[in-house]
Amino acid sequence: MMGPVLAACLLIILSTAWISQANGALCKKDGGVCTCNDKTKSVDCSYKELTAIPSNIPLETMQLHLNLNSLSKLSPTAFHHLSKLTYLSLSTNQLQALPAGVFDQLVELDELHLNYNELKSLPSGIFDKLTKITNLDLSGNKLQSLPHGVFDKLAELKTLDLSNNQLKRVPEGAFDSLVKISEVQLYNNPWDCSCNDILYLSKWIREKEGKVNGIESATCVNKKAVLEITEEEAAEDCVYPNTTTAIPTTIITTLASSNDDDIPELPVPQENFQKFLGYQEPDHLPTQPQCLMSISGYLGLMMSLVLTSAAILYVIHFLKKA
Template sequence: MKSVPGGRSEILGALLLVVGLRLASGCPSSCICASDLLSCTRADLTEVPDHLPPTSVTLDFSHNSLHLLHRNWLSRVPHLNVLSLHHNQIKWLPVGAFHNATNLRHLDLSSNKLQSIRGGHFHHLLSLEELLLYNNYITRVEEATFTRLGNIRKIYLSWNNLSTFSFSSMHNLTHPNLRTLDLSSNKFSELPVDEMSTLPAFIKNGLYLHNNPLTCSCTIFTLFIQWKQRGFSSILDFSREHTCLYMGKPRAVVRILESRNGLDNCSTGLIGQELADTGLKVLVGRRLLVTCNTSLPQENTTYLWISPAYDFIFPPGTSNQSFRIYPNGSLEILRAQPWNSGVYLCIAVNKRLSYNATHEVNVTVHYPKHEVESFNTGLTTLLGCVVSLVLVFIYLYMTPCRCFYCCSKPLQTPSPPQESSAQSSILCGTPPVCEGPNTRKVGASRHVVFLEPIKEGRAERNPKILQLRTDSDCSIFSDCPIVQT
């Protein structure tokens, strides 16, 4: 085999040419530059290279050992659209880490060691559409973290250590394009159902909450059943993974959508009822924003509202500016008045999809409630007892009793004085009125005496008792004849 003369020099010249091109274009060593793409994956990098090609649209630094991102390190890549930093060792982010990435659309920070997300980390990413933060150690996300992400469509926060989240900050006016919010496989034991129920339907459709250690409750059971009935993908796609822990015990796992074990005490009537998103309350003179919760995308969708007075409200609103309709379909009542109460109907029509949807919201306008001092329960109970006792005494001692003194049959044998007792007469609290020649008045100072039971043997030997028994049937509570001794 003959050697080619000058072969080594040609190879060396080619290598020098490649190195010269890399230096001219600013391509870092151990990286690959292809047109507008810079790939530094699996390059054993511990920090980001100082020089980056200014024409880069896609940067890939995945599967390295990056620990820290410097401030303004993206200032030389103004056209950047995709940034991949997954599978690194990043523990925290400086506030100005993405200060110059105003055109960034895709940011992947998954599989790192992030522990918290602050409000100013992503404020300058005005064009961001996808944010991947899954498989980290995040325990806290500040409320204002995503407020400026007006174009965001997907946020992935699964496989972290989150136990709380501000669902109220994910309003459709702030995030009209949000379609996926993945909070699955975290540490949620409870859910703020009131905040979640006010979210638009298109956010609920993509709100993933499966594989969380939720404590079983009727509110969570009702929430997921309603979402299933409405056909939300977040529920239907992972129906078996929606579980809860009965009494908070880790081994007592209940599949919410497939079994009612542990949820037998929940009223089945709650299943057919809507939660707080169907009823809104507002004070007189306050501003109220009513969302049109339909699953239709905002693109190519037009909205129409019908007021409780059956008046049509077309965009952008009424001429007197009392109502205003936003591009995403939300209806704003500027200064609520009592006559604004009632059921509002939203009609959404998408001509491109040839599909329409409706949504009803019941609005209640009320005045401020003044606090009224409540009665003391113990005092009212005591007062009721005293009144009851007074009524009993009045009934026993002041009710008139009609007692007639009848002397039609005198006793055959006069009674000895010592036998004159309560068993031979019935006395009333009021003087009786008797008629007849052989009658006399009974003293008014006598008291009511109750007869004791009389033994059978004694009754046979006592002539007075025999006389009483020969009379007609008599009760101590009726008009009875009185036998005078």
């Protein structure tokens, strides 16, 4: 009588294994590339040369490590199913841009690390839903400007790192909503202290000196401290290339007075032409690790089906004998 009991137990075990394989192999214990910790609800996919984010990250995940990979872009919905995340690291990748709304579902997020990527700008409202965040790291990118109000919703933010970028100024009132801020790193940016746009930052640093760590390290391109800049030194009304008023008036006048026949035909970049035709690249292209994961999952599924069939036949055989 023990034969059918053992066979039934084997059937349950194999069924569980089959369900695990059917859900996808993400963690090493299931044949995947990432390391999962059920107790801390963390998933570590760092150092895996990933070019796309795995699509089967558990919904209960609270900590997600995607640093030190080869991510160059993100799908706008990459994290929309991970509303319980409190920690997300995308540092040391190759991200060149962030799609609007990519972080909108991460309402519980406490830490976000985007340092050491290739970001040149940030979309407006990119952090607006992260109202609980306390640590935001944007250092080591190529940021040339910040959108107006980019930090306005971050009332809980305590640490902000903007060091090692290409910032020349910050928008008027950029830090006014950071009522709990205790540290802001601003060093290694080419702050333009000849333009009056710098006066907001200079005044803010003077007001927060001794209360907010790191801000005194901000220096102008001539190595003078930003906090020491006076209105006389920053007297120019500078126009930067990222603003609409940066178009030279001579070009506008020339275009306005030209005949249609005089305007040269401009070549359309191939990528724009593809967008015009409605072509879109897939958000997630299969990577080598992901292909291996798919193959592993498929083989595991087939093996599970074979063993499950054998177990069923084994049970039927003993039931007939009984």
